[in-house]
Amino acid sequence: xxxxxxxxxxxxxxxxxxxxxxxxxxxxxxxxxxxxxxxxxxxxxxxxxxxxxxxxxxxxxxxxxxxxxxxxxxxxxxxxxxxxxxxxxxxxxxxxxxxxxxxxxxxxxxxxxxxxxxxxxxxxxxxxxxxxxxxxxxxxxxxxxxxxxxxxxxxxxxxxxxxxxxxxxxxxxxxxxxxxxxxxxxxxxxxxxxxxxxxxxxxxxxxxxxxxxxxxxxxxxxxxxxxxxxxxxxxxxxxxxxxxxxxxxxxxxxxxxxxxxxxxxxxxxxxxxxxxxxxxxxxxxxxxxxxxx
Ligand code: SAM
Numbered sequence: 001x002x003x004x005x006x007x008x009x010x011x012x013x014x015x016x017x018x019x020x021x022x023x024x025x026x027x028x029x030x031x032x033x034x035x036x037x038x039x040x041x042x043x044x045x046x047x048x049x050x051x052x053x054x055x056x057x058x059x060x061x062x063x064x065x066x067x068x069x070x071x072x073x074x075x076x077x078x079x080x081x082x083x084x085x086x087x088x089x090x091x092x093x094x095x096x097x098x099x100x101x102x103x104x105x106x107x108x109x110x111x112x113x114x115x116x117x118x119x120x121x122x123x124x125x126x127x128x129x130x131x132x133x134x135x136x137x138x139x140x141x142x143x144x145x146x147x148x149x150x151x152x153x154x155x156x157x158x159x160x161x162x163x164x165x166x167x168x169x170x171x172x173x174x175x176x177x178x179x180x181x182x183x184x185x186x187x188x189x190x191x192x193x194x195x196x197x198x199x200x201x202x203x204x205x206x207x208x209x210x211x212x213x214x215x216x217x218x219x220x221x222x223x224x225x226x227x228x229x230x231x232x233x234x235x236x237x238x239x240x241x242x243x244x245x246x247x248x249x250x251x252x253x254x255x256x257x258x259x260x261x262x263x264x265x266x267x268x269x270x271x272x273x274x275x276x277x278x279x280x281x282x283x284x285x286x287x288x289x290x291x292x293x
Contacts, residue, residue: 004034005089006061011196014059018085022197026079027129030058033194037065043187043207044123044151046070051119055103055126055136058082060089062127067093074115076103103136109143122146127153130199134158134174141181149182150208159186159204166276173228176277180215182208216281219288227284231272240268253290260286
């Protein structure tokens, strides 16, 4: 087996050979610890018939570990300067395809159809660029891609918010949005020392297992998410205050909002952070008629 890319020495040698300088604006913090990489891949539970989708392969540290476990790997990289490097570092693996695209712009569904037509089990595995972790995760989930799940490294603070339970300080509209589509768990806490350059924040790995059906069934998904966002607009305000100030004509419709809260069995003085996802679903279904006539 070839020598791993993700050792400090090999990484430095590759970067020097190509005169590569990190772009902070692209969230370039490369992993230089093979053990951590292997553990990330283990959490994805890949088999030799799985497909892996990677976002931001960098110089191929994680890509290589994925290529050894999965049947095929497709990696999206935005930085053109990395393409010749990846061509060299990944040359021992004939089951990897690198696509030079921005993950937020590319038609992911089309690529998956083209590249994984014979593969049923698909996982997204990545060490995400931290400046866009939330938009990337939300895009992958909202597109309702045919994937089993997502295992990604991200800022610990965002991992905490994603997997937070009601009644905690980290619980908010992001927790609900992600937990609506998936079962979310933090599976690793990762020290700064395993990256070059070291990021300013602590990191964690989360595993999101896509649910067969969303956690709750609602009349209108967009409206449900609008209600959750409105309810957390100002965390110290009551649910009633947030809803009246955030919803269109909310102040004039205060009476209707109170009726909806009563029908949903929710005290108007509660704060958004105390509501379970089921309570948000009941509330948005009760409010729906009053805001869509
Ligand atoms: N996978 C490598 C590793 O673990 O060492 C690199 C991870 S680094 C945190 C993030 C990578 O994502 C960089 O290679 C960066 O160029 C790339 N990237 C940043 N924004 C991107 C985007 N919008 N689409 C695709 N790749 C992106």
